[in-house]
Amino acid sequence: MNTCFRRLAALAGAVAFAAASAALAQTYPTKPVTIIVPWPPGGPSDIAARPLAKGLSEELKQSFVTDNRGGAGGNIGTAIVTKAAPDGYTLVMGANSMTINPAIPGMRAPDPVRELAPVTKLVTIPDVIAVAPSVEARTLQELLALARRSPRKLAYANRGIGTTSHMAAELLAQRAGVEFLHIPYNGAGSVFKDVITGEIPIVISSTGTTAPFVRSGQLRALAVTASRRSAALPDVPTVAESGFPGFEVNSWYGVLAPAGTPPEIVGRLHDELVRILALPDVAELLVRQGMAPVGNTPEQFAAEISADVERWARLVREGRIRAE
Helix, strand or coil, X not given: CHHHHHHHHHHHHHHHHHHHHXXXXXXXXXXXXXXXXXXXXCCHHHHHXXXXXXXXXXXXXXXXXXXXXCCHHHHHHHHHHHCCCCCCCEEEEEECHHHXXXXXXXXXXXXXXXXXXXXXXXXXXXXXXXXXCCCCCXXXXXXXXXXXXXXXXCEEEECCCCCHHHHHHHHHHHHHCCCCEEEXXXXXXXXXXXXHCCCCCEEEEEHHHHHHHHXXXXXXXXXXXXXXXXXXXXXXCECCCCCCCCCCCEEEEEEEEECCCCHHHHHXXXXXXXXXXXXXXXXXXXXXXXXXXXXXXXXXXXHHHHHHHHXXXXXXXXXXXXCC
16 A cells, blocks of 8 residues: 555655646746847847747747847856856847857856756857958958968967957968967957958958958958858858868858746747747748858757867867967
8 A cells, every 4th residue: 555655655756746837838938038149249249049939029028128248258248157056037139159258268158058957959150251351362262362362460360369360360270371460359249340441351240241242342252161152252162162172161040048947938938939930930030141040959959059068179179279
């Protein structure tokens, strides 16, 4: 009898827990939700975050507000989320940098594997290697020839240490046997002025932020870092096409919550975000900015984050990259 009673009690407890979990997911959210964007305004993370926050607000009948907290290569904003209550009311618009920064000595970066709960990868986006019109190079190989003639003198600007554009440049430099001078900026918004005026000859940044300057003739695009050409710049070859087979470095942006957030809340956020990503107007907006919508599962996103952490740790060691 005691055994039977214990089994019935355990079953009743499981049923009650499942019912409570389902109720939690259905009632969430009951107050405004903050999505921390760990970069200054104006960059691709903003472009991806705002239409999704708007869609979540409309569907879940609560305010989802984006809050830009830039600095330290994205670490400041990300750390805010890792310290927040794991209740689904503070989220982060994550990027590749959160898988790169932990490997960089001096960065003091949060651990994305232990301290965050992935919800879904929203988009992938390649970077573009572009130059000021005053630069003589019209192909990537011509640019690399210039770099070989002047080691560590040919400068490139990007949106910060530990970003995917930084890793793309390091990987290209290793494979091409050249040395660039890295000029990191605090976010994408302030990069282009100095490149367009010719103060810095090269910029490596996302297609969404770079393409308008290329179309207007203010910059010349030489290559994109993805395995395929970008729909935003279809005439620009890939790095792989430019002499480096197999080269592929894509940025990604995705939503994560603090570790320990109930799976029911993670699941509800995932389902709503995937639905919003599939809306024609949202998908069209993202594609126009050079982004490819994804919407994978929390489990798939977690596996990709773990793989990225290992990949970038190797490159950081080999390139002896440090926080400057």
